[in-house]
Amino acid sequence: MQNLMQHFEIIQKTPTLYALHVSIETLFNTLHHLRYQSDFITLSQLTCTDWIEEERFELGYMLTNLERNCNLMVKCFIGRDDVTVASVVTLFPQAEVMERELHEMFGVGFEGNDTLYDFALEDWQDLPPMRREFDTLAYVQSHYDFRDGRDDNLDVKEQIKIRKAAAKSAKEAQGGA
Amino acid sequence: MEEGFNAYRQSLESEEQSIKSTQSVVEQAIAWFRAHSMFVLAYGTGCGAIEMPPTFTSRYDIERLGVVGVATPRQADILIVSGYCSPKTLKRVIRSYEQMSDPKYIIGLGSCTINGGMYWDSYNTIKKLDDFLPVDMYVNGCMPRPEALIEGFVKLQEKIRLNSSEAGYIKYRDNYAHYRANQERLFGAQVAPSYEENFAGMN
Amino acid sequence: MERKTITIFHGPQHPGITGNMSVELELTGETITKARTHVGYLHRGFEKLIERRTVIQAFTIVCRICVPEPDPNEANFALAVEQLAGIEVSEKATYIRVMVLEMARLAAQLLWMAGQSGSVGLGTVGQWSIYDRDLILDLFEALTGGRVYHMYIYPGGVRRELPEGFLERLGALLDYLQKRLVEYDRLFFDNASFQKRAIGVGVVKSEEALHLGYVGQVLRGCGLKRDVRRDNPYFNYAALEFDIPTQSGGDVFARALVRRAEMRESIKILRQVIAQMPTEGAIMQKLPKHRKFTLPKEDTYVAVESARGEFGYYMAGDGSEMIRRMQVKGPSLIHGFTLLESLLVGEELSNVALIMNSLGICPPEIER
Numbered sequence: 143m144q145n146l147m148q149h150f151e152i153i154q155k156t157p158t159l160y161a162l163h164v165s166i167e168t169l170f171n172t173l174h175h176l177r178y179q180s181d182f183i184t185l186s187q188l189t190c191t192d193w194i195e196e197e198r199f200e201l202g203y204m205l206t207n208l209e210r211n212c213n214l215m216v217k218c219f220i221g222r223d224d225v226t227v228a229s230v231v232t233l234f235p236q237a238e239v240m241e242r243e244l245h246e247m248f249g250v251g252f253e254g255n256d257t258l259y260d261f262a263l264e265d266w267q268d269l270p271p272m273r274r275e276f277d278t279l280a281y282v283q284s285h286y287d288f289r290d291g292r293d294d295n296l297d298v299k300e301q302i303k304i305r306k307a308a309a310k311s312a313k314e315a316q317g318g319a
Numbered sequence: 320m321e322e323g324f325n326a327y328r329q330s331l332e333s334e335e336q337s338i339k340s341t342q343s344v345v346e347q348a349i350a351w352f353r354a355h356s357m358f359v360l361a362y363g364t365g366c367g368a369i370e371m372p373p374t375f376t377s378r379y380d381i382e383r384l385g386v387v388g389v390a391t392p393r394q395a396d397i398l399i400v401s402g403y404c405s406p407k408t409l410k411r412v413i414r415s416y417e418q419m420s421d422p423k424y425i426i427g428l429g430s431c432t433i434n435g436g437m438y439w440d441s442y443n444t445i446k447k448l449d450d451f452l453p454v455d456m457y458v459n460g461c462m463p464r465p466e467a468l469i470e471g472f473v474k475l476q477e478k479i480r481l482n483s484s485e486a487g488y489i490k491y492r493d494n495y496a497h498y499r500a501n502q503e504r505l506f507g508a509q510v511a512p513s514y515e516e517n518f519a520g521m522n
Numbered sequence: 523m524e525r526k527t528i529t530i531f532h533g534p535q536h537p538g539i540t541g542n543m544s545v546e547l548e549l550t551g552e553t554i555t556k557a558r559t560h561v562g563y564l565h566r567g568f569e570k571l572i573e574r575r576t577v578i579q580a581f582t583i584v585c586r587i588c589v590p591e592p593d594p595n596e597a598n599f600a601l602a603v604e605q606l607a608g609i610e611v612s613e614k615a616t617y618i619r620v621m622v623l624e625m626a627r628l629a630a631q632l633l634w635m636a637g638q639s640g641s642v643g644l645g646t647v648g649q650w651s652i653y654d655r656d657l658i659l660d661l662f663e664a665l666t667g668g669r670v671y672h673m674y675i676y677p678g679g680v681r682r683e684l685p686e687g688f689l690e691r692l693g694a695l696l697d698y699l700q701k702r703l704v705e706y707d708r709l710f711f712d713n714a715s716f717q718k719r720a721i722g723v724g725v726v727k728s729e730e731a732l733h734l735g736y737v738g739q740v741l742r743g744c745g746l747k748r749d750v751r752r753d754n755p756y757f758n759y760a761a762l763e764f765d766i767p768t769q770s771g772g773d774v775f776a777r778a779l780v781r782r783a784e785m786r787e788s789i790k791i792l793r794q795v796i797a798q799m800p801t802e803g804a805i806m807q808k809l810p811k812h813r814k815f816t817l818p819k820e821d822t823y824v825a826v827e828s829a830r831g832e833f834g835y836y837m838a839g840d841g842s843e844m845i846r847r848m849q850v851k852g853p854s855l856i857h858g859f860t861l862l863e864s865l866l867v868g869e870e871l872s873n874v875a876l877i878m879n880s881l882g883i884c885p886p887e888i889e890r
Contacts, residue, residue: 156605158754159823184735186856189836191821191847202836204823204851208732210832211753213823236735239859262562262889263443264407265509271442271570278442278570285505286446289434361537365564366589366886368541369670372636373659376652390537408534408542408563415535437583440574441567462670 146180152214160214169218170228173203177233181207182214185230188240190248194274197222199248203230220250222273229254247272350483353396353422354476355385360395360419364412365402367428367462374465381465386472392418397475400452402462403431403444406505409451413502416452417514423488424455424479426471433457450501453487453494525550534563538641538875541589543885545862545878549871557866559859565889569848576843577603577677577815585671587850588887590633593626594828595835595850596675601756601824602837602848603677606817614803615679616757621692621795622665622674623757623826628699628788629658630829631781634882638778639710641875642719647710654702657695664688679806689796696789703785711782720775724865724877728772735856738831739780740881744772750827764791774880784829816843828853830882852887859888 146152150172153161164172176182182205189202203216220227229252230237239261241252246261249270260266269276342350363371374381375388389395392415400412416425427448430436435446448454455478458471478485491498495515503510533544542563548556568587572580584599585592597619604611611619632655639647659669664685666672674681710716726736728744741748749766751759767783769776809815817839825834831853840846858881865877 155822183733186735186832187823187834187836187849187851189847189849191838193840193846202821204834204836206735209753210732210748210750215821215823234733234735236856236860239855260562262407262565264410264562265507268442271567274573276442276570278567278574279440281442282440282446285442286435287450288439288446292434292439360535362535362542364534364542366586366670369589372633372648372652373656376636377649378653378656388537392535403564403566405563405565407565411534411563437586438566438571441571443565443567464669 146176149175158212160212162214162216164216164218166218166220166227169201169216170230172216173205173230173233176205176214176216181209181212183208184210185234185237185240186213188237188244190244190250190272192222192248192272192274194222199225199250201227201244201250224251226251226253228252231255246270249273346483350480353483354479357384357386357397357424357472357475358389358395359386359397359399360392360415361388361390362398362412362415364400364404364408365429365431367399367401370462370465370468371399371401374468379465379469381469381472384469384472384476392416393420395419396422397424397426399426399428400432400448400454402429403436403438403441404448405443406445409445410506410509410511413452414511417511421488422479422483422486424475425452425487426468426475427454427457428463428468428471430459430461433459436461445505451498451505453490453498455487527555531560532871532874538878540637540878540883541885543858543883543888545866545874547866547871547874552870552872554866554869554871554874557863559862561858561885561889563889564886568890569850572845572848574844576812577817577845578812580845580848581676582673585673586886587890588828588833588852588884589670590884591626591630591829592671593622593675594826594833596672597623597756597826598824598833598835599837599848600675600677601826602822602835603817605822605824606820606837606839607677607815609678609807609809611679611807612803612805613758614800615805617795617799618680618684618805619675620757620759620762621792621799622662622672622680624788624791624795625658625661625692627829628785628792629655629662631785631788632658634781634829634879635706635710638876638879639716641879642716644710644713644716647706650702650709651706654699657698661688661692661695664691676806678809679804681806683805684799689799692792693796696792699785700789703782703789707782711778716778717775719873719876720773720778720880721771722773722775723869723873724774724880726772726861726865734860736831736861737853737856738827738829738882739777739784740831740857740861742766742768742780743777745770750825750832754825756824756826762791762794774876777880813843816841817845821847825851830854830884831857833887850887850890852884854881854883854885854888857881858883858885 150162155161184206186206187204191200198219201218205214241255242258242261244250245258247270398416431438432448438444456471456475458467460467527550529548531544532547533539534542544560546558547554584595587595632651635651636648663669666674726740726744731741745768747766747768764787767780769779819841821838823836825832834851836849838847
């Protein structure tokens with residue numbers, strides 16, 4: 143770890159979790175270096191976070207070391223639209239399915255992974271569902287019918303106001319009497 | 320007038336008598352046999368499937384009521400849709416249901432089959448199962464206890480014995496166009512082949 | 523003579539499948555030449571739903587991510603939120619959490635035993651072990667009010683005080699289970715019909731196991747001593763004594779033996795918890811109000827050891843009361859794809875259910 147910290151700007155988040163930010167150009171080479179020159183030989187998770195207000199995605203490659211007691215998260219900001227990232231299937235075979243999932247859920251392309259077919263959804267026509275601009279409630283309302291009598295997501299502020307006013311007036315009436 | 324369990328039993332018996340007077344002895348016998356040999360298709364479509372092993376094994380032992388699990392739809396009488404259905408599952412559920420032979424019944428297990436339950440704002444679960452398939456009995460809860468499932472089976476037995484003409488498979492046959500339209504609306508071009516021609520030759 | 527290859531779907535409607543998923547198999551005769559996993563039958567979009575909910579609202583749905591074993595999800599969620607919001611948990615609450623997690627492990631192992639024995643045609647084991655699992659669920663009901671979904675381990679502590687006489691009931695149940703485990707040995711683990719099916723089937727290569735990210739019994743079954751409770755301790759596992767059982771075979775039988783020993787370890791941990799449980803102390807910290815419960819713009823990764831291996835959550839906050847992103851990493855994702863697809867090649871069709879059960883693949887946590 144000390145050795146790696148000299149090479150890269152690694153931030154320590156918790157005693158066992160480290161983070162490293164790299165640019166999209168150096169992403170593959172960094173992962174390659176870590177895979178073959180360091181202890182971090184396992185890719186255990188591939189995450190993606192949508193920062194829509196900053197117009198970028200944040201990819202996170204969670205690497206775990208040989209002893210399984212330390213995690214290093216290699217993070218990389220990428221654009222939100224028409225972005226292709228180099229696939230890491232050659233380094234980590236398990237990345238194949240993780241990339242397939244992110245491709246479906248966010249629309250991120252992975253160059254070099256030719257198995258980017260359907261993962262969980264079948265015949266999905268809409269936007270990739272995990273993007274922030276995809277509104278799941280609007281999709282539900284346009285595609286599915288609810289049974290009558292189900293009231294969800296109501297704005298209860300008005301009701302609370304009325305109830306509070308009623309309680310207040312009742313108290314006042316009591317105090318007056 | 321008695322109270323409690325006895326009153327309930329008496330009201331059931333009197334109701335049963337009035338209905339039985341409209342059925343012949345053979346019809347009564349057939350309905351009794353049907354109600355006490357319910358074969359359940361082993362298809363755990365959702366999380367409700369986790370309460371089915373306790374129901375079917377030694378503690379709750381639903382085999383007392385003649386309920387047994389079978390592996391293939393061709394032998395099954397009951398399809399338990401155990402929870403939320405994504406469109407992808409629903410396609411397979413419909414196909415499994417259509418392969419089952421009449422008489423066949425559906426139990427919707429869990430609140431999410433009734434009105435979406437916890438997943439009311441999820442883009443990938445259907446909210447009303449009876450739009451697509453004729454549900455005979457709903458068991459609510461998240462998740463329903465084995466006792467609730469047993470209660471559902473008992474009520475279904477009652478329904479089979481007393482109101483056999485209201486069974487779901489008859490409804491499905493008579494209103495196939497309605498169910499088919501809903502299925503087509505949800506699945507679009509990916510809908511399964513029509514089942515209608517199989518109705519030919521039936522009463 | 524030219525041999526014909528046929529393609530069949532094993533699942534989703536199949537009694538030998540672990541949950542609602544399917545494996546597409548290419549067969550030459552009885553031998554599998556290619557396997558491809560299909561999931562998505564249970565996709566509910568949890569990660570999307572959680573983005574729309576406040577911390578307290580999200581808490582009620584996280585336990586539904588993995589059905590046979592919901593408690594590691596609650597623990598992960600609580601750990602991640604506590605880490606991001608900087609909440610400390612009292613000692614008593616930590617002990618109760620460890621107790622709940624170990625009870626859940628025990629219940630999950632008993633459920634696994636039913637599935638594994640069913641896949642070789644030993645129906646009796648399931649009748650016994652599901653009954654014994656139900657006795658644990660009874661205790662869960664007394665403690666939390668729910669049989670399957672508990673919604674108990676909450677950010678900041680646990681939701682309810684231990685009921686009166688609970689630890690005595692738990693102790694009595696552990697005595698009972700300890701006796702039962704001996705009978706399970708005779709009924710299942712020493713049973714020739716299981717051993718003949720399981721030995722030498724589904725062998726995982728130990729040299730690639732760490733690199734490909736396998737976890738849990740798959741690793742320990744091929745001799746690699748890895749366990750999150752020991753390597754990366756959470757709650758107060760560091761203070762508890764327990765062994766990490768390993769086997770060297772790497773096959774279905776080795777994984778079964780690891781699980782058999784783990785049940786005994788869980789009982790050992792639970793006995794220590796009963797002995798050391800603090801009698802005094804709060805179980806819940808004071809939390810900010812519902813709408814003011816915000817998470818800073820930070821991210822973290824937490825993991826606990828579930829009954830099937832490492833269960834991790836990545837969580838990112840954005841300064842608002844909603845969670846920006848929560849991504850689940852269950853043990854089944856890699857096991858169900860990378861491992862299963864390679865293990866099945868060359869196996870016979872009748873071993874598919876056996877291997878799937880021994881890997882403990884649980885589809886709801888693959889696709890969420």
